[in-house]
Amino acid sequence: MKDKKIQDIARKLLKEKKVDVVIGFEKGTLPSCVAPCFIKSPDQADRLIWNSFCGNNLANYLPKRKDKIGIVAKGCDSRSIVVLIQENQIKREQLYIIGIPCEGMTDKNNVLHDYCLICEHKNPVIYDVLVGEKVKENKKKDKYKEVEKFEKKSSSDKWQYLELELSKCIRCNACRNACPTCYCKECFIDQEKPRWVGTTNNLSDIIFFHLGRIFHQAGRCTDCGACVRACPMNIDLRQFTQKITKDGEALFDYETGLDIEIKPPFTTFKEDDSQDFIK
Ligand code: SF4
Ligand code: SF4
Ligand code: SF4
Numbered sequence: 001m002k003d004k005k006i007q008d009i010a011r012k013l014l015k016e017k018k019v020d021v022v023i024g025f026e027k028g029t030l031p032s033c034v035a036p037c038f039i040k041s042p043d044q045a046d047r048l049i050w051n052s053f054c055g056n057n058l059a060n061y062l063p064k065r066k067d068k069i070g071i072v073a074k075g076c077d078s079r080s081i082v083v084l085i086q087e088n089q090i091k092r093e094q095l096y097i098i099g100i101p102c103e104g105m106t107d108k109n110n111v112l113h114d115y116c117l118i119c120e121h122k123n124p125v126i127y128d129v130l131v132g133e134k135v136k137e138n139k140k141k142d143k144y145k146e147v148e149k150f151e152k153k154s155s156s157d158k159w160q161y162l163e164l165e166l167s168k169c170i171r172c173n174a175c176r177n178a179c180p181t182c183y184c185k186e187c188f189i190d191q192e193k194p195r196w197v198g199t200t201n202n203l204s205d206i207i208f209f210h211l212g213r214i215f216h217q218a219g220r221c222t223d224c225g226a227c228v229r230a231c232p233m234n235i236d237l238r239q240f241t242q243k244i245t246k247d248g249e250a251l252f253d254y255e256t257g258l259d260i261e262i263k264p265p266f267t268t269f270k271e272d273d274s275q276d277f278i279k
Contacts, residue, residue: 074102078124079257099127
């Protein structure tokens, strides 16, 4: 049982004072619901569980922490951890990563989430201990099927789709708050001096917020689905982040969060880059 193994690892780490806290999942208040938890003493380790509802990306709790942390991480979480290390939000030596090969996460009706169906990195890409055997990885030929359909639309149809989808947004910011790579101390949408974007739910303010958020995800989104799950209005945010990810792969030959030693595309340049963008 994975629960028992995770509990044993956490207990040992805390007993030997190798970490100050273990971040994992515990039982939620409803049957198909789990909650992130912070285990700080060995006698609390029994609270840790693992099942197909452990979808939250726990990397969200890492930025700017100074303590030593044990963290439960499936494939997508581990890739977000890599991004956070690349971006100096956490140090590798602060972390003890309890990697979990992932069979995919489900909704409350036990249906696999869309992003799990096309996931190519179910096994953690970085870990200190692995709980269970690695699962088989597959290259998904049609992982950008929906984006390709979107790309075929005319510019005005694309804009219409964007307006229609985003007009449902109530500006609750849950998508931003659930995302491990939205960690700025002060988000550009909250900034008052200067005020970049209005706080209203006027469509132009909404679109400005989303375009900013989407572009900030270039080369950083791991398609973990946390933003989509958090959205109370069921907005298809992945349609936009996947487009950015697809372009990043095609233009920079870069896949997010696979190696802490590789520099992400927007933090570096190649001398033979075509530089068409400044023509
Ligand atoms: S995207 Fe889904 S299948 Fe892939 S690691 Fe994350 S939860 Fe697991
Ligand atoms: S934008 Fe959404 S899918 Fe991408 S990393 Fe953030 S929460 Fe995950
Ligand atoms: S979670 Fe949904 S409703 Fe809330 S700000 Fe994000 S897109 Fe809008």
